[in-house]
Amino acid sequence: MSKNLHPAIDPMRMGVGRSIAVLTSGGDAQGMNAAVRATVRVGLYTGAKVYFVHEGYQGLVDGGDNIRPATWESVSMMLQLGGTVIGSARCKDFRAREGRLKAACNLVKLGITNLCVIGGDGSLTGANQFRAEWSGLLVDLVRAGKVTEDEARNSSHLNIVGMVGSIDNDFCGTDMTIGTDSALHRIIEVVDAIATTAQSHQRTFILEVMGRHCGYLALVTALACGADWVFIPEMPPDDGWENHLCRRLTDQRARGCRLNVIIVAEGAMSRDGKAITSDQIKKLVTDRLGFDTRTTVLGHVQRGGTPSAFDRILGSRMGVEAVMALLEATPETPACVVSLSGNQAVRLPLMECVQVTKDVTAAMAEGRFDDAVKLRGKSFENNWNTYKLLAHINPPDVKSNINVAVMNVGAPCAGMNAAVRAAVRMGIIQGHTMLAVHDGFDGLAQGQIEPISWNSVSGWTGKGGSELGTKRTLPSKILEEISLNIAKFNIHALVIVGGFEAYMGGLDLVQAREKYEEMCIPMVVIPATVSNNVPGSDFSIGADTALNTITSTCDRIKQSAAGTKRRVFIVETMGGYCGYLATMAGLAAGADAAYIFEEKVSIRDLEMNVVHLVEKMKTTVKRGLILRNENCNANYTTDFIFNLYSEEGKGIFDCRKNVLGHMQQGGTPTPFDRNFGTKMGAKSVLWLTEKLKECYRHGRIFANTPDSACVLGMRKRALMFQPLSDLIEDTDLEHRIPKTQWWLKIRPIMKILAKYDIKLDTSERTDMEHVIKKRGPLGK
Numbered sequence: 001m002s003k004n005l006h007p008a009i010d011p012m013r014m015g016v017g018r019s020i021a022v023l024t025s026g027g028d029a030q031g032m033n034a035a036v037r038a039t040v041r042v043g044l045y046t047g048a049k050v051y052f053v054h055e056g057y058q059g060l061v062d063g064g065d066n067i068r069p070a071t072w073e074s075v076s077m078m079l080q081l082g083g084t085v086i087g088s089a090r091c092k093d094f095r096a097r098e099g100r101l102k103a104a105c106n107l108v109k110l111g112i113t114n115l116c117v118i119g120g121d122g123s124l125t126g127a128n129q130f131r132a133e134w135s136g137l138l139v140d141l142v143r144a145g146k147v148t149e150d151e152a153r154n155s156s157h158l159n160i161v162g163m164v165g166s167i168d169n170d171f172c173g174t175d176m177t178i179g180t181d182s183a184l185h186r187i188i189e190v191v192d193a194i195a196t197t198a199q200s201h202q203r204t205f206i207l208e209v210m211g212r213h214c215g216y217l218a219l220v221t222a223l224a225c226g227a228d229w230v231f232i233p234e235m236p237p238d239d240g241w242e243n244h245l246c247r248r249l250t251d252q253r254a255r256g257c258r259l260n261v262i263i264v265a266e267g268a269m270s271r272d273g274k275a276i277t278s279d280q281i282k283k284l285v286t287d288r289l290g291f292d293t294r295t296t297v298l299g300h301v302q303r304g305g306t307p308s309a310f311d312r313i314l315g316s317r318m319g320v321e322a323v324m325a326l327l328e329a330t331p332e333t334p335a336c337v338v339s340l341s342g343n344q345a346v347r348l349p350l351m352e353c354v355q356v357t358k359d360v361t362a363a364m365a366e367g368r369f370d371d372a373v374k375l376r377g378k379s380f381e382n383n384w385n386t387y388k389l390l391a392h393i394n395p396p397d398v399k400s401n402i403n404v405a406v407m408n409v410g411a412p413c414a415g416m417n418a419a420v421r422a423a424v425r426m427g428i429i430q431g432h433t434m435l436a437v438h439d440g441f442d443g444l445a446q447g448q449i450e451p452i453s454w455n456s457v458s459g460w461t462g463k464g465g466s467e468l469g470t471k472r473t474l475p476s477k478i479l480e481e482i483s484l485n486i487a488k489f490n491i492h493a494l495v496i497v498g499g500f501e502a503y504m505g506g507l508d509l510v511q512a513r514e515k516y517e518e519m520c521i522p523m524v525v526i527p528a529t530v531s532n533n534v535p536g537s538d539f540s541i542g543a544d545t546a547l548n549t550i551t552s553t554c555d556r557i558k559q560s561a562a563g564t565k566r567r568v569f570i571v572e573t574m575g576g577y578c579g580y581l582a583t584m585a586g587l588a589a590g591a592d593a594a595y596i597f598e599e600k601v602s603i604r605d606l607e608m609n610v611v612h613l614v615e616k617m618k619t620t621v622k623r624g625l626i627l628r629n630e631n632c633n634a635n636y637t638t639d640f641i642f643n644l645y646s647e648e649g650k651g652i653f654d655c656r657k658n659v660l661g662h663m664q665q666g667g668t669p670t671p672f673d674r675n676f677g678t679k680m681g682a683k684s685v686l687w688l689t690e691k692l693k694e695c696y697r698h699g700r701i702f703a704n705t706p707d708s709a710c711v712l713g714m715r716k717r718a719l720m721f722q723p724l725s726d727l728i729e730d731t732d733l734e735h736r737i738p739k740t741q742w743w744l745k746i747r748p749i750m751k752i753l754a755k756y757d758i759k760l761d762t763s764e765r766t767d768m769e770h771v772i773k774k775r776g777p778l779g780k
Contacts, residue, residue, distance in 0.1 A: 011759060014327045015048025019112040021067065023053035023060060024084040025091070025119035025126075028303060029165040029179025031311030032084040032118050037075040038319025039116050041753050044072055046327060051112060055087040056119070057094035057126065063106035072755060076621045077562065079312055079590045080555045082182070082305050084165075088119070100130055104137040108147045108155045114326040117162050118178070121171055121357050124162040128335045128350050134158040160335040161322045162350055163315075167303055170214035172360060173353035174339035175379055178318070181310040183210070183302040184220055184671035185548075190298060191225045191261070192462050192668060198259035201292060204249065204285055208278045208297040211265040213361055216380060217302070218265035223387045224674035226421075226461050227261040228252055230391075231268035231276050233364055234372040235384065239271060245281075246288050248392060253291075255455055260291070271367070309551040309588040310544065310672060314340060316587055320749050321345045336768060342717035343538050343742055347768050383675070386682050390425050400431035402692060404685065405491045406452070407437035407444060408470035408528075409498030409505055413542025413665055415673030416466045416528045419497045421457040422681030423526075428454050430689050435489060440471035440498070441505055445481035449489050461674045464545075464667050472501050475508045482509075483516040492701050493522045493688045495681075499529025499540065500576070500736045503711060506724050510709045520702050522691035523709045524684040525724065528677070530664055533578035535727040535738040536720075537713025541680065544672040546574070546664040547584050553660060554589035554625060561623035566653040568592075568613055568624035568645055572638045574664045575629050577735035580743055581664070582629040587750045592616070594627040595641070597735065598744060601633055606641070610648045612756065617652050624653065631735075679719070684712050687721055716742075 022039045024032050036052075043050035050070045053059045059066030078085055093099035107113070117127040138152045164171040167183035187209055198205050209217045215232025222230035229245055231237065237244070249260050262285075268276040278295045285293045307315070321338040325347055329336075335350040356375060363372040373381050404427045406420050420436075427434040436452035437443045460467060475482055485491075494509075496502045506525045513519045527534035530546035550573055561567040575581040579596025586594035593609045595601050613624045626645070628638055642657040649655060669677070687710075695703040703709075710721040730739050751758050 011046060012757070013047055015043060015046030015323075018114060018327065019049040019051065019110065020114040020116060020323065020326060021051040021053050021107065021112045022070070022086075022116040023056055023118070024086055024088045024165065025056035025117060025123035026088060027120060027166065028083045028088050029167050029177070030082040030182035030303070030305065030307035031178040031315040032165045033078040033081050034307060034312040034315030035118050035163050035165070035178060035319045035322075036084070036086060037078045038316040038753060039322055040070040040075045041072060041755075042320045042323040045752050046323060048327070051110065052086045055089045057091035057103070057123070058089040059087070060103040060106060061091065061093045061099045063102065067106060067110060073620050077558075079588070080306050080558075082307060083303070094126060097133070100133060101137055101140060103130070104134065105141055105146050107158075108138070108141065108151050111154060113155050113157060114159045116322050116326060117160065118165045119162070120164065120166040121354050124164070124337065124350055125354050127160045127162060128354075131158050131160045131335055157331045159326050159329040159333075160350070161325045161329070162335070162337040163318045163322055164337060164339065167217070168211050168214045169216040170211070170357065171353060172356035172375060172377060173337065173348045175341050176310075176314060178311055178315050179303075179307075180216065181314075181672065182305065182308045183217060184224070185308050186302050186305055187217060187221050187298060188224055188462075188671045188674070190296065190301070191221065194296060195225070195259060195261070195459070195462070198261070202258050204260040204262065204291045204293040206262045206264060206278045206281050206293065206295045208264045208266055208295070210298070210302050212267040213364075214376075215265040215267070216376075218263045219380070219383050219387060220671060220675055222263045222391070223383055223678055224461055224671050225261060226391070226458065227263045228391070230263045230387065232265045233267040233269055234360070234376060234380075235369050236269055236271045242284055246285070249285065249289060249291065257455070257458060306552075306555065308670070309547045309584065312551070312588040313584060316749060316753065317345055317746060321347070333768070342714065344716055349768060349770065352770060382679065386679055389429060390422060390678065390682060395428050396431045398431060399433070402432045402492045403435055403490050404432045404493045404495065404688060405435040405437050405444075405449065405489070406468070406495045406497070407440060408466040408468045409440045409496055410470060410472055410501035410529060411499060411665060412466040412470050413499070413528050413530050414464040414545035414667055414669035415541035415677040416470070416497050417460040417463045418669060418674045418677030419526050419528060419541055419681035420468060421460040422678040423495050423685050424452050424457045425454060426682045426685040430685065432689075435491065436468055439469040440473060441475040441478065441482065442471050442473045443469070444475070444485055445478040447485050447488070449485065461678065462668055464669060470498065474501060475505050479508070479512045479516060483512070483518040486518040486521070491521065493692055495524055495526065495684050495688070497526045497528050497541075497681075499527070499531060500533055502528070503534050503724065503727075506709060507728070510724055513704050520704045522688050522695060522703045524688060524721070525711045526680045526684055527711065527713060530581065531575045531578045532580040533576055533737045534711065534713070535731045536711035536722045538716065538742050539676065539714045541673050541677045542669075543580065544676075545667055545670045546581055547588065548670055549664050549667055550581060550585040550660060551588040553658075554585060554591070557658065558589065558623060558625055561625070565622040566617055568626065568649065568653050568655050570626045570628060570638060570642050570645065570655060570657040572628050572630055572657070572659040574660070575631075576737070577631045578737045578741075579629045579632065580741070582627045582632070583743055583747055583750065586627045587746070587753070589625060590753070591625045591627045591750065592754045594629070594750065595632045595636070596629045597632045598737070598741065599747065601636055606636070606644060610645060613645075613649065614652050680712055683719060687712070
């Protein structure tokens with residue numbers, strides 16, 4: 001967000017007298033419906049008229065019944081549907097000027113001068129061409145007598161905003177395109193299922209995923225499942241790869257590995273531009289090694305199914321930003337794409353992004369593969385580098401004589417094991433001896449410490465919970481025992497993976513440095529908790545998995561409520577005092593309200609929500625969903641809210657309540673948590689290795705500066721190390737939450753999408769950026 005304060009405009013009047021059309025074009029992607037829903041509802045909220053264009057550009061050309069007014073209720077129950085409800089079609093007619101002339105005529109007749117296009121780079125390039133020709137098309141239409149001069153004057157300028165919907169994540173300038181995360185969910189579900197059968201029979205599995213020109217899906221899948229090999233179009237294997245691949249598979253089997261996984265992007269090719277197919281690889285492995293080998297081509301499974309929580313939130317946030325960008329645009333503003341970078345909404349010039357996307361294809365065609373990887377952006381490059389480091393054991397000949405201990409602290413969450421695996425393997429690659437500490441600080445005090453090897457963490461990325469064991473105990477009362485064991489096991493550095501207890505425990509160790517010299521070692525805390533409440537990081541490992549669990553449960557609850565009609569569900573979520581899960585699940589599941597500790601709830605608010613639901617029951621959408629964070633208010637408990645709603649809704653609606661409980665901490669990690677955990681674990685050990693060099697004096701390690709004990713966190717667009725002691729000021733220790741939380745700013749979006757008349761803050765507006773600033777390091 002830019003910090004320039006623009007003159008405040010009343011957002012509820014911004015669109016009065018304006019018309020917006022929304023269309024989806026090209027290949028469908030999960031999450032498109034969330035973007036359509038948000039565009040329609042925010043458009044109506046601003047006072048604009050909103051139209052659906054059915055069947056993409058074909059509907060724009062054919063006009064008639066394909067362009068219909070959208071209402072609030074017409075986008076209800078769309079959030080959880082995959083694909084695109086308004087239809088999409090590849091359109092030859094629009095490529096010809098004749099077709100674009102018809103499309104312009106249809107828009108002018110309806111007074112539509114704002115077009116929101118959700119599609120891939122081809123669809124967005126077409127939109128930009130349409131905009132560039134607009135004035136010429138109007139001249140032709142007036143000359144042919146198809147439109148009057150007044151109509152042409154009223155539609156003198158066309159505004160275009162794009163949102164990228166593509167499961168391949170092949171559009172440069174954006175961290176994640178709509179649909180990519182959901183496609184990864186489908187792929188990982190299949191990989192997990194295949195892994196169990198492959199292990200039973202000691203098989204090699206070759207999995208082909210989509211990505212004709214972009215290897216993102218293949219690369220992240222390989223990272224998230226610890227594949228033995230990945231083939232991507234951006235970086236073909238070196239000549240002689242056949243021997244290398246066979247050697248690696250044989251090595252893995254010799255180490256006792258019962259399965260091999262090879263991931264292939266459909267556009268995989270060799271250095272000389274020849275296609276590398278799954279069948280070719282299967283023949284190679286079978287003929288040379290005699291391994292029992294199977295091939296699975298995922299195909300359109302990847303496009304299907306319900307959108308993930310991330311894609312729903314992404315689509316919703318981008319839909320809001322798209323409407324704002326359209327209504328703020330002037331004839332001089334270039335056509336833009338709205339996108340997310342880290343957790344920031346950004347606007348980028350459409351044609352700059354298209355150009356960089358084309359540059360990648362050109363780099364691949366010309367054999368400049370390093371350039372192709374760089375042009376894909378920082379996120380892609382980091383994924384590639386992390387994969388290369390972690391995929392294959394290649395420890396140095398000389399040991400570092402450094403012992404690094406890894407532990408889990410606090411409540412278990414999905415993705416913890418991925419972080420531990422990456423830390424262990426990265427440590428072994430650096431030549432360190434890695435030690436596993438079982439059962440948190442208790443285990444450190446009791447000496448439950450043992451060496452951990454490369455193979456002992458294989459298969460951990462896909463395991464939920466904590467394999468090392470974890471406890472909430474803080475070290476303050478057992479410092480003496482901990483210091484003795486740090487000395488006994490000769491621990492030189494410490495990786496602590498966990499939630500708020502990991503942060504507080506790290507602080508205890510830092511404060512104990514004055515008394516115990518053994519604590520003067522570098523330490524890093526990796527945030528891992530479903531609550532997402534660790535200071536110094538916008539995201540925690542585990543929160544995405546919990547969010548998807550809550551969202552899919554809410555989908556089922558909404559389906560039940562839609563069937564029975566006139567029913568309101570009250571659902572209690574975890575999170576301690578942090579309202580992240582309740583807010584984000586509210587946005588992803590389309591809740592009517594989400595009660596959280598950070599935003600105080602009064603009896604008047606509860607009364608307003610009841611009135612809102614009573615009004616809702618008069619429409620065709622006869623159901624309600626209310627989320628409540630477990631600690632949002634000591635007196636307004638889930639039972640109290642349930643009783644209040646039941647009493648006030650008598651004769652109009654009935655109520656049910658659900659407490660989701662510990663199911664939110666379980667389950668297999670989502671692709672995001674596997675990938676995030678892997679990157680965090682690897683990065684933490686690389687940082688510790690550098691710190692150890694800085695702290696090595698007179699033949700021993702001595703680290704007592706604040707910057708030798710850090711939290712590794714995601715901040716806006718980058719992974720950063722921040723000293724534990726520096727973060728105290730920004731921490732509400734009593735309620736175990738950071739004082740500033742980025743996601744509070746997107747709460748109004750949830751309320752607007754639920755039809756509350758509240759003000760959306762437009763003073764802090766997103767300005768246009770340029771693609772030269774490439775994507776942040778996280779991607780997804």
